[in-house]
Amino acid sequence: MNYRHIYHAGNFADVLKHAVLALVIEHLKLKDAPFRVIDTHAGTGRYDLASEKAQKTGEWRDGIGRLLDDTPPAEIAASLAPYLDVIRGENSGSEVRSYPGSPLIARRLMRRGDRLVVNEAHPEDAATLKEVFAKDPATKVLTIDGWSALKAVLPPKERRGIVLIDPPFEEPGEFQRLVEGLEAAHRRFATGTVILWYPIKDVRVVQSFYREAVALGIPKLLVAELFVRPPYSEGELAGTGLLILNPPFTLEAKLASLLPYLASKLARAQGANGRLEWLAGERVTSS
Numbered sequence: 352m353n354y355r356h357i358y359h360a361g362n363f364a365d366v367l368k369h370a371v372l373a374l375v376i377e378h379l380k381l382k383d384a385p386f387r388v389i390d391t392h393a394g395t396g397r398y399d400l401a402s403e404k405a406q407k408t409g410e411w412r413d414g415i416g417r418l419l420d421d422t423p424p425a426e427i428a429a430s431l432a433p434y435l436d437v438i439r440g441e442n443s444g445s446e447v448r449s450y451p452g453s454p455l456i457a458r459r460l461m462r463r464g465d466r467l468v469v470n471e472a473h474p475e476d477a478a479t480l481k482e483v484f485a486k487d488p489a490t491k492v493l494t495i496d497g498w499s500a501l502k503a504v505l506p507p508k509e510r511r512g513i514v515l516i517d518p519p520f521e522e523p524g525e526f527q528r529l530v531e532g533l534e535a536a537h538r539r540f541a542t543g544t545v546i547l548w549y550p551i552k553d554v555r556v557v558q559s560f561y562r563e564a565v566a567l568g569i570p571k572l573l574v575a576e577l578f579v580r581p582p583y584s585e586g587e588l589a590g591t592g593l594l595i596l597n598p599p600f601t602l603e604a605k606l607a608s609l610l611p612y613l614a615s616k617l618a619r620a621q622g623a624n625g626r627l628e629w630l631a632g633e634r635v636t637s638s
Contacts, residue, residue: 355476356519360398361411361450363617364591366418367577368517368548369456370609371593371602373433375513375544376460378599385464387507388457391497391532392517393469395476396483397441398450413579416447417616427612430605433460453515455483458490466509468493470500501532505539514540517548525549526560529594530567537569537596544597551590554582561630564594571632573598575606577613581622594630603627 359365379386400411415438423431437459441449451459454469461467469484470493471477477494484490493500497518505514516532518525529547536545551557564572578590595602610625617623 355404355473356394356452357398357402357404358408359410360405360452361400361416361447362414363410363577363579363613364414364548364550364588365411365450366414366617367575367591367613368515368546368593369453370431370434370613371575371595371606372453372513372515372546373437373456373460374430374602374605375546375599376457377433378601379511379513379544380460380462382511384511385462385466385509387466387468387509387512388461389501389504389507389512389514390454390457390467390469390517391501391515392519393454393471393480394452395471395479396452396454396469397479398452399448400450401448411447411450413619414617415450419447421616423612426608430609453517454480454490457513457515458484458487461489463489465489466507467491468500468504468507470495470497470504472496498528498532502535502539505536506543507540510542512540512543514543514545515548516545520550526556527563529560530563533564533569533594533596534567537567542597544595544599547594547596549592549594550588551576551578551582551592552588557592561594565630569596569631571597572630573603573633574626574628574630575610576626576628577610577617578625579614579617579623580620587619603633 467490573595576592582589614623614625
């Protein structure tokens with residue numbers, strides 16, 4: 352358990368993950384009924400981009416650092432607004448020094464009456480997470496294994512909400528655990544939106560993951576992928592993906608325009624692209 356997200360906070364993978372999380376939350380807010388957000392691998396909640404660890408990799412510069420000064424088309428700006436407004440709210444002026452993780456992004460967007468459950472197993476990160484939410488009665492912080500937390504907190508009493516499963520991928524077998532987590536989440540919370548994040552280095556491993564997910568027989572599975580370089584060589588992370596169970600009906604159209612924009616702005620090499628695919632339930636769309 353050595354993974355520390357501070358080295359990667361605000362990178363291109365965070366941009367996609369957090370932009371989608373924000374869009375799903377905004378959709379849930381269209382109805383008055385309260386909902387719950389559950390984050391199984393939550394991290395610290397907030398990251399200091401001026402810290403030695405963040406500066407060591409500087410990944411945020413090629414992620415969130417490229418977006419805040421851009422002026423995208425109106426449609427893209429509207430899709431990114433919930434996410435970027437939270438980022439700007441954590442910083443003063445144009446300089447980005449603080450990056451909120453998924454727990455804090457979710458909390459900033461949620462309403463009175465909505466509830467947040469966050470879990471982090473790493474002892475130091477869990478302690479920091481508790482400090483971030485120490486005075487927030489609407490947020491419950493757990494400090495157990497993320498996969499155990501998933502089973503412990505579902506279904507939420509609101510019967511509406513989001514489950515974000517964002518493991519560190521520091522141990523073998525994480526893709527298999529994602530499949531098991533997807534099955535468990537659907538079994539306990541069939542009407543909820545579940546977002547599973549994963550890195551893409553070897554596309555053959557990811558395709559195998561897709562096949563296992565499809566074999567579960569779960570309806571409405573949407574894949575969103577973002578590549579900042581072609582995934583054909585060893586080395587740095589080439590792409591990132593989200594497998595989304597029960598995506599809001601508005602999400603596909605937003606991602607169809609958002610993914611090409613992100614690919615163009617966050618590209619690290621020729622061949623950057625975005626892709627949407629319905630594994631189950633709808634049609635196939637590419638971008």
